[in-house]
Amino acid sequence: MTTAADRARTWVSGRDRSLWVAAGLIVLAVLYPSLVESLQDLPLIGDFVPSVSGMVVMLAFTTMAIGLNVVVGYAGLLDLGYVAFYAAGAYTAGWFASQQFDQWTFHFGSVGIVKSLPGIHLSVWLVLLIAGLFTLVVGILIGLPTLRLRGDYLAIVTLGFGEIVPQFVRNADEEGIGFDLTHGAFGIAPIDSLGFGSLGERLGLPESFQTSTDRAKWFYLTAVLILLITVFCSVRLRDSRLGRAWIAIREDETAAAAMGVPLMRTKTWSYAIGAFFGGVAGAFYSSFRSGAFPADFYFNISVFLLCMVILGGMGSVWGVILGGMLLAYLNVEGLSTIGAKIQDAGLDFDPTKYQFGIYGLIIVAMMLFRPTGLIPERRHAIELEEGVHDTPFYDVTTEATLTDRDPSDD
Amino acid sequence: MATVRRVLQFLRQPRVVNGIGLSLVALVGIWLAVNLVKEPANFVNVGLDGLTRGSVYALIALGYTLVYGILQLINFAHGDVFALSGLVAYTVLITIFGLDSGSSGLAIAGGIVVGLAITMPLFAIINGSIERVAYRPLRHAPRLAPLITAVGMSFIVSNVSLALYGVQTRSASDLISNAPMFEIGEVVYSWKKFVALAIVVPVLIALTWFVRTTRQGKAMRAVAQDPEASAMMGVNVNRTISVTFFLAGSLAAGAGMVFLLEYTMRYDTGFELGLIAFTAAVVGGIGNLAGAVLGGVLIGLIQSFNEGLTWFAAGSDWTRSIVFGILIAILVFRPQGLLGEQTPEGA
Amino acid sequence: MTEQDGNLVEVTDLRKEFGGLVATNDVDFTIPRGAIVALIGPNGAGKTTFFNMLTGVYKPTSGSIVFDGVEVSDLPPHAITALGIGRTFQNIRLFPHMTAVENVLVGMHCRLHSGIIGSILRTPKVRQEEREAVDRARELLVYSGLPRRHRERAASLPYGDQRRLEVARALATDPKLLLLDEPTAGMNPQETADFTAFVSRVRDERGLTVLLIEHDMKVVMGVSERVTVLEYGAKIAEGTPHEVQRDERVIEAYLGKGATTE
Secondary structure (H helix, E strand, O other): OOOHHHHOOEOOOOHHHHHHHHHHHHHHHHHHHHHHHHHHOOOOHHHHOOOHHHHHHHHHHHHHHHHHHHHHHHOOOOOOOOHHHHHHHHHHHHHHEEOOOOOOEEEEOOOOOOOOOOEEEEOHHHHHHHHHHHHHHHHHHHHHHHOOOOHHHHHHHHHHHHHHHHHHHHHOOHHHHOOOOOOHHHOEOOEOOOOOHHHHHHOOOOOOHHHOOOHHHHHHHHHHHHHHHHHHHHHHHHOOHHHHHHHHHHHEHHHHHHOOOOHHHHHHHHHHHHHHHHHHHHHHHHHHHOOEOHHHOOHHHHHHHHHHHHHHOOOOHHHHHHHHHHHHHHHHHHHHHHHHHHHHOOOOOOHHHHHHHHHHHHHHHHHHHOOOOOOOOHHHHHHHHHOOEOOOOOOOOOOOOOOOOOHHHO | OHHHHHHHHHHHOHHHHHHHHHHHHHHHHHHHHHHHHHOHHHHHHHHHHHHHHHHHHHHHHHHHHHHHHHHOOOOOOHHHHHHHHHHHHHHHHHHHOOOOOOOOHHHHHHHHHHHHHHHHHHHHHHHHHHHHHHHHHHOOOOOHHHHHHHHHHHHHHHHHHHHHHOOOOEOOOOOOOOOEEEEEOOEEEEHHHHHHHHHHHHHHHHHHHHHHHOHHHHHHHHHHHOHHHHHHOOOOHHHHHHHHHHHHHHHHHHHHHHHHHHOOEOOOHHHHHHHHHHHHHHHHOOOOHHHHHHHHHHHHHHHHHHHHOOOOOOOHHHHHHHHHHHHHHHHHHOOOOOOOOOOOOOO | OOOOOOEEEEEEEEEEEEOOEEEEEEEEEEEEOOOEEEEEOOOOOOHHHHHHHHOOOOOOOEEEEEEOOEEOOOOOHHHHHHHOEEEOOOOOOOOOOOEHHHHHHHHOHHHOOOOHHHHHHOOHHHHHHHHHHHHHHHHHHHHOOOOOOOOEEHHHOOHHHHHHHHHHHHHHOOOOEEEEEOOOOOOOHHHHHHHHHHHHHHHHHHOOEEEEEOOOHHHHHHHOOEEEEEEOOEEEEEEOHHHHHHOHHHHHHHHOHHHHOO
């Protein structure tokens, strides 16, 4: 029986093979809106074909999963609070593309709305970038007390942040903090839509997705683009100097530090980058939803995203795309479709109620039987099989540490 | 960036850290003192309330700390096992035994004792099975693996609770009356509050006896300190770990019963309580059994003070944030917890 | 005295206490530039503790470590490596599932400058830097006696090659001082002799200074120019290999009091 290690005795890049497959998928993806109706007419599987707006949500979540993969898969840090980044991005859109701050009236590149509408209305394209950067800063801030801790404490503390941020946005209104930052339980709505503005109109593109005849399609194409950019950045970083540093940290932190890799800084970068993509996806999604609502942000989402990464394959971009689309599909439409079929068959069972139990089951089953995921990443497969030196270098909680140095000096 | 780092470096110095820590403690002390002076009776009542709460937290925290001491694993599912046990206790007491507020004191007391005799072994076995099925196969995998599995397990258990009990809350809090057991002026110590201690204290005593004197207890401490050496000394490491999980499971069931009798239980109660109890374990010093009890009582008091006092108290909306803030603060300022390092020497 | 001559490392009054245990007892120590120096002593003498303080793993309880004119006792490991101290480990700590080339490339981390944006865009500067880095890595591997092992996974290399790879990786950090922690442990006499010659070559050809912890006296005698002996955390002898070999206290430390009485 050949082990993963045997197969990977020498390193070979499968990069070229992947490019052709990717190109093909991109073509299919772009054509999807035109194909979807014929697909939905197919017998048997037609009911399971996701709608275009369903796909938008799926793509947004898959983008977040790719972001989480940078933290969990590349750097090997168990982040259970990713929903905080999602929320930060969504509310940034809420601040810079809505009437939330109606004390001011400022427009810059806004589309589809009257220029006299109160509030800050920046071009949503710009807001996506701002959201990413703001969330990146949030990621760095969360990382400061968190990344010095060993793996399991890091998980719990990120979980806590993943709880606190949603609680915060729910309470951060006039009554809670004396200033209406997030409009409390009501959330911020409406949020401006993406669009190509008057310039686009002249080119035959919709001025605002909201008012176009095919809102879902335009959001969908943007989602595909965002996912592509995220995947591109992710792959480039994986194969870079920083990516090597992450692998070194995964395999032996102590040796990595001795070889000149700054542990805290390198881990913080993984957080920051994961946060960036989470923020962009969050802002995009809230523009699509035309609102940022506290009910959309809760701890379970972090685990949902983790499940995507585990199911697909930690560290494996293709895997996470597959796992992400699959699970997001279940969440958005799949489970309810299956539920309807089950009802039709006479059984009174609603799988959507137990969806998080299902995700939990998937996580446990994968970890026990196929921890490398549906599309394993070569190096992770070997690491899981043969083990790594995963004694943390810094471990503030016990006396028996490898170093007595404080991680904040790092 | 460099200035930020220099500021942080300054803040990390021991005297600064201790200074900040002491100032925080002093501030809390002042807040408590003011509240005490303003409304002494309420203060004491709230304090007793906190003690009751704290005793439940202590039991749950012990479950976390026992498992962490021996496996360095945060058993995320522990809180959800606790919740399920409370719901099952409801089934036993109310559905099966048919107790209600009209039942005689003897019947209720007997019901509780028999109920514990059912749920504690049951959840010992359930908890042990979880270890056997989900964590043991990953004993030698990278550390991340059992951690992730524990998260998944947590969701499975809470969904089992959901499937069996739906979204409604369950409670047996009207079984024990609020009638005072004794009262001094406006300070009331009700029978209901007493029941919590009546269950928790014997359990703690039994646990201490077990860990201190029995062979299994010694084996647990040995494996927690050094699994390899223990194995060489003839300790059956697997069996010891199983016993630890059995213990943790029955502690959770004890806590579940108390919680059901004092408050209300729902399929998702385990998440919040788990976070609170884990924080308590860390506050006391993870791996340290006395620490878990101390931490549990402290957090229980803090929560009750926050929700029950009237002068400058943030209220229940902010409880989770406060508890979590405490967790962060401890991990930053005193990560080994109040009672010190990670050697599970019992008390 | 110019910076070119003199001491690369000056350790003064270095002390390390672990609770009640004194692991390093007010040690003074210097390493002259360009020398090959050995640190020996019976087990538990505190050699690895000393190494760990030099490399930033431990924080000294008191005392100072000056490397190339810079006080390093409060710096974390990666910063010390960036200043020019490279090391190998007693129990080999390669990155097991990275190839030989990748291991060496990690060693170059602090000497490369590609940033996030540059890496994402793969600018010409980044591409060039990576190309040159891979070339340099291959050179180091050849230099260290691993000419055909580039793409092999580190954990699957034979033991002797793993030791050489560790040295190649340490050299990749472009060090001024090379710390070798029991580098010939587990080697047979032939391998040991080869390795000893290699260490000499490295010092001569690359202008490095070398500090060895060693138990194998042949290596110590054969390659080191000065030997320092520790016992119970304190320095008990220092001098040329021959001087130290004859020192009574050293003999006692290794063989017990009985050995010095005829």
